[in-house]
Amino acid sequence: MTLTPKATLMDEQELGRALTRIAHEIVERAKGVDGLALVGIHTRGVPIAERLADLIERFEGRRPMSGKLDITLYRDDLTEIALQPVVRKTEVPFDVSGTTIVLCDDVLYTGRTARAALDALVDMGRPAVIQYAVLVDRGHRELPIRADYVGKNVPTSRAEVVKVKLREVDGEDGVQLLEHADA
Amino acid sequence: MIPGSTPVDLAATPAKARRRHLLDLEGWSREALLALFDTTDVMAQVMQRTIKKVPALQGFTVGTLFFENSTRTRLSFERAARAQSADVISFAAGGSSVSKGESLRDTLRTIDAMQADLYVVRHHAAGAPHQIANWTDAAVVNAGDGRRSHPTQALLDAYTFRERFEGFDGFEGKRLAIVGDVLHSRVARSNVSAWTTLGAEVVLCGPRTLLPAELAEQPGVTLTHRVEEAVEGAHAVMALRLQHERMASGLLPSQAEYRQRYQVNSERMRLAHPDALVMHPGPMNRDVEIEGVLADDPRSVIEAQVANGVPVRMAVLYTLLVGSR
Numbered sequence: 089m090t091l092t093p094k095a096t097l098m099d100e101q102e103l104g105r106a107l108t109r110i111a112h113e114i115v116e117r118a119k120g121v122d123g124l125a126l127v128g129i130h131t132r133g134v135p136i137a138e139r140l141a142d143l144i145e146r147f148e149g150r151r152p153m154s155g156k157l158d159i160t161l162y163r164d165d166l167t168e169i170a171l172q173p174v175v176r177k178t179e180v181p182f183d184v185s186g187t188t189i190v191l192c193d194d195v196l197y198t199g200r201t202a203r204a205a206l207d208a209l210v211d212m213g214r215p216a217v218i219q220y221a222v223l224v225d226r227g228h229r230e231l232p233i234r235a236d237y238v239g240k241n242v243p244t245s246r247a248e249v250v251k252v253k254l255r256e257v258d259g260e261d262g263v264q265l266l267e268h269a270d271a
Numbered sequence: 272m273i274p275g276s277t278p279v280d281l282a283a284t285p286a287k288a289r290r291r292h293l294l295d296l297e298g299w300s301r302e303a304l305l306a307l308f309d310t311t312d313v314m315a316q317v318m319q320r321t322i323k324k325v326p327a328l329q330g331f332t333v334g335t336l337f338f339e340n341s342t343r344t345r346l347s348f349e350r351a352a353r354a355q356s357a358d359v360i361s362f363a364a365g366g367s368s369v370s371k372g373e374s375l376r377d378t379l380r381t382i383d384a385m386q387a388d389l390y391v392v393r394h395h396a397a398g399a400p401h402q403i404a405n406w407t408d409a410a411v412v413n414a415g416d417g418r419r420s421h422p423t424q425a426l427l428d429a430y431t432f433r434e435r436f437e438g439f440d441g442f443e444g445k446r447l448a449i450v451g452d453v454l455h456s457r458v459a460r461s462n463v464s465a466w467t468t469l470g471a472e473v474v475l476c477g478p479r480t481l482l483p484a485e486l487a488e489q490p491g492v493t494l495t496h497r498v499e500e501a502v503e504g505a506h507a508v509m510a511l512r513l514q515h516e517r518m519a520s521g522l523l524p525s526q527a528e529y530r531q532r533y534q535v536n537s538e539r540m541r542l543a544h545p546d547a548l549v550m551h552p553g554p555m556n557r558d559v560e561i562e563g564v565l566a567d568d569p570r571s572v573i574e575a576q577v578a579n580g581v582p583v584r585m586a587v588l589y590t591l592l593v594g595s596r
Binding site for chain 2: 161162163174175177178207212213
């Protein structure tokens, strides 16, 4: 299974602008920073949440709360995979009850990650609101889930792969569309 | 995107070949043990939350088969299974057909009809869990077999050291002293495996009659009959339970003499590394193998050992079961 690049969906500038717009939308909807928390889903949701928190701090002068969520123990496909997924630490250093939580992830696809993240969050307490921010929505939902903030909507086929790269994890910023060579 | 969801051709590997067991620690690499400890950290986090339950093992059934009584180990495994939403079936040999003379194989055949995915086995005969692993398609975790091994106890001991030793920077260059009845101790044998695999040294100490010479053949292991020599410079000192029946069997002169020569106490701990931890696998005989005040001292991590039993066993169940179907 080799993947061949097909198109660049976002370059570094476009990715930066999308995050800036999402940060503005989040503050506008939340009417400020009070009780606002950005929670990134491991792996690439984590730097996205941190960057959104940085941007919001720049506009508002105050930084919203932020955290990291690992959803491995909440996945519904654990029995379908032969390789053992690595479990990472969840770090949500505040009481989630009563807060407005914006879950952050890189790509919205089937919606199963978001479903698991919702279960993980409500086990920690009772947030007032949970919203969902993604850099790319590629369609093909298998659950009734939608994002509140989307960087870019990209119609894709299931044979394609959306690869988000972020400085903190991959050393560079950008979003690429790849395709299975044998597809 | 779901992280780590690499597609794998399941049909290519038969179920039995993919099944993993925890029978002994031999065969578990240093990397595998360290990964297990990382998973344990996450499980410990789950156990600190208000809702101490995750759905990770939903749909799996864990069977506890205890042919030798041990309430605390069984409870710890059952808690570990339920905290991950697995179902639990329990089998205790007392009051079952085992006491009516049924063979291990026939007993297992009956229990296997309940279709558990993993068995936790404790047996007085060394090798019984290994035998069971040959007979069933389920994964098997050894919860103590004869004098042979008790891998989850050693894992929780090493994990507790990793968690509690001041400024812990790896097992390399660390030394564990195990003092007491090494001969009859599966805990000692499993700790030798775990700590040497992790890169630490182990010094075993006890009376001549209770210290099997062949253990010194393993790299990283030394034997001594002098407790002062064992404790000197050690980063952790573990006292083993002295079973009263050893006295009756003539392996030991008297409890008083044992205490005088081998008790782990505050005075002897002065020879150890300044941050050395005091450990005991429990249940303890206060003021016999371990001085009572030392057991309650801040250097003692005996309570942490008990508390870490559940997250360590959660990590073991998770590691063996996930991806096994």
